[in-house]
Amino acid sequence: MxxxxxxxxxxxxxxxxxxxxxxxxxxxxxxxxxxxxxxxxxxxxxxxxxxxxxxxxxxxxxxxxxxxxxxxxxxxxxxxxxxxxxxxxxxxxxxxxxxxxxxxxxxxxxxxxxxxxxFQDIAANFISGVLLSFRHPFGKGDIIESNDYYGTVQKINLRNTLIKTPQGQLVYVPNKVVYENPFINYTASYERRIDLSCGVSYGDDLEKAKKLAIEAVESLDNYDNSREVELYYEEFGGSSINFSIRFWVDFRQNSDFLSARSDAIMAITKKFDEHDIMIPFPIRTLDFGIRGGEKLNTVLGDGKQSTQEDN
The missing domain is CATH 1.10.287 (Helix Hairpins)
Incomplete structure (x- = not known):
């Protein structure tokens, strides 16, 4: 023990x-x-x-x-x-x-x-977002078109760019897609050109029609008078001689473009009506002959004659 x-x-x-x-x-x-x-x-x-x-x-x-x-x-x-x-x-x-x-x-x-x-996709979107923020190709409030989406930029996040379309929908476009693909910034220069197509009949005076169309556009309030209005005849159409008129407007929102284009259409139409310049509508010729080139009354007359002979 x-x-x-x-x-x-x-x-x-x-x-x-x-x-x-x-x-x-x-x-x-x-x-x-x-x-x-x-x-x-x-x-x-x-x-x-x-x-x-x-x-x-x-x-x-x-x-x-x-x-x-x-x-x-x-x-x-x-x-x-x-x-x-x-x-x-x-x-x-x-x-x-x-x-x-x-x-x-x-x-x-x-x-x-x-x-x-x-997370390579997330990282790519993040890096693209950083580059977009520093390069400033567009910013909040700019109107852009990217990957078939058109609208106003609401925000540039770390992962995506938020675009609000004219119809009110919000579209989230990944920054990588925005950065790697072409896009259009419509408000970069705060101006935009309107190309408006129209036509006059073959019987009208082309010089007179050109002068009246330019005067109509120059009378608009939202027309940029620092730039010249351009009008060019382009082709001989099926029922008219077609032309394109071009003018510039200040552009900061969609209504600037849409209202200017609408006002130009109304002004040109009114000006042409006042001076008897015709804006023709499409003309269709219906041919009822078997061999072609025959008028309707001739065809109907032959039919009546045949009916009388049969009687």
């Missing part, structure tokens, strides 16, 4: 000694690492402060390049995270935890590669 107690006391003492040695080793290591630990904390705090300063600087620079608040906030946050991340890696290096740094970098690379494959 005494032997067992003695052996137990020895085991407890050994365990106690091992624990004390372990704690002593940790304490010594902590004391040795204390300067590095303080330095690492100072570095981390310094980089956090630097990250805030960089975010403010990036915010000011981006506001000069784009008005897209979503893009600005995102890029500002990314810049801050990168700066703090650099500080974390430097602090870990000061603590002589190079293995941890290597593992984190390797893990970040693998995770980034996996995310890149999984």
């Amino acid at each position: 005494t032997t067992n107690l003695t052996e137990m006391n020895i085991s407890i003492e050994q365990a106690y000694d091992q624990l004390i040695d372990k704690l002593q080793g940790w304490l010594n290591a902590t004391i040795e690492m204390l300067p590095n630990l303080v330095l690492a904390v100072i570095i981390l705090v310094a980089f956090v402060i630097l990250g805030k300063l960089i975010r403010k600087m990036v915010n000011r620079l981006l506001h000069k390049a784009t008005d897209n608040k979503t893009i600005i906030d995102l890029l500002e946050t990314i810049a801050g995270v990168i700066i703090v991340g650099i500080g974390v890696f430097i602090a870990l290096g000061v603590l002589q935890l190079q293995g941890t740094v290597t593992s984190l970098l390797a893990g970040a690379g693998i995770v980034g590669l996996a995310i890149g494959f999984a």
